[in-house]
Amino acid sequence: MNLPESVGNRIRELRKAKGWTQEQLAEAATLHYSYIGGVERGDRNISLETLEKIIAAFDVPAIEFFRFEDETQRRKALDEHMALLSSKSAEEIAALTRVVREVIAAIGLDMDDN
CATH class of the missing domain: 1.10.260.40 (lambda repressor-like DNA-binding domains)
Structure with missing residues (x-):
């Protein structure tokens, strides 16, 4: 590109x-x-x-x-997450979101970087 x-x-x-x-x-x-x-x-x-x-x-x-990413790879990963979450209830999605936030905090990723 x-x-x-x-x-x-x-x-x-x-x-x-x-x-x-x-x-x-x-x-x-x-x-x-x-x-x-x-x-x-x-x-x-x-x-x-x-x-x-x-x-x-x-x-x-x-x-x-100017933070360009490989959009194809990023889109594929996001689509996979969406597919995993699509059959879950709102409460389950909220619980999973909390877990993801805790994992991100534990490994030291800044949420503002994404």
């Missing part, structure tokens, strides 16, 4: 995590929504000034923005 595609995917990922539409992101970054679509697809060559507007709209540190 090339850099424009990676940047576009990261913008899409952060936008969806905020629950925003392309229009909402465009408004927050003072850009046109069709431009956001082109950037997310990797079709547009984004300037540093425009990227700065988008990062500011997300209100995340630039270093966090």
Whole structure:
């Protein structure tokens, strides 16, 4: 994957995590929504000034923005967890969430890192 595609995917990922539409992101970054679509697809060559507007709209540190992961591997792991949890009750999911938080704390992972 090339850099424009990676940047576009990261913008899409952060936008969806905020629950925003392309229009909402465009408004927050003072850009046109069709431009956001082109950037997310990797079709547009984004300037540093425009990227700065988008990062500011997300209100995340630039270093966090550039934290690219192997999304395929991450998605596969998340899908596996979702499949395991899908047949569980709300109470069971809450109990499992507490256990996961305790395990993460015990092994020293900072929840803010994820």
